[in-house]
Amino acid sequence: MDTYDHALLGFALRWRRYGGGDYYIFTEFGITPKIFYQRVLWMVEKRLSSGLDLTMRQQLREHCLAKLTSFQKPQ
Template sequence: MDTYDHALLGFALRWSGYGGGDDYIFTEFGIPPRVFYQRVLWMVEKRLASDLDLTMRQQLREHCLAKLTSFQEPR
């Protein structure tokens, strides 16, 4: 993982307990929240976030999935 990926994970960890900080994602990283959560989820599921313990990875995974679900448009 590069420094950008570490920054994404750090942001996700800091803000996951406060709703995610979606209003700051684009200005901080230049990507929309949906892409942010997809990328963080990918890193967690591919175990690239090896410095996180299993519990923290699971919590972050659940947070990302919940956020991605909330972005889906109603049918």
């Protein structure tokens, strides 16, 4: 993981209890919230976030999945 990936992960960890901080994601990282959560989820599922314990990884995974589900358009 590079410093950008560490920053994404750190942001996700800090903001997960407060709704995710979607409003700040684009200005902070230059990507949409949907792409942000896809990248964080990928890092968590590929275990690139090895500094996190299992419980924290599971919580972050659930948070990302919930956010990604909320971005889906109703059919």
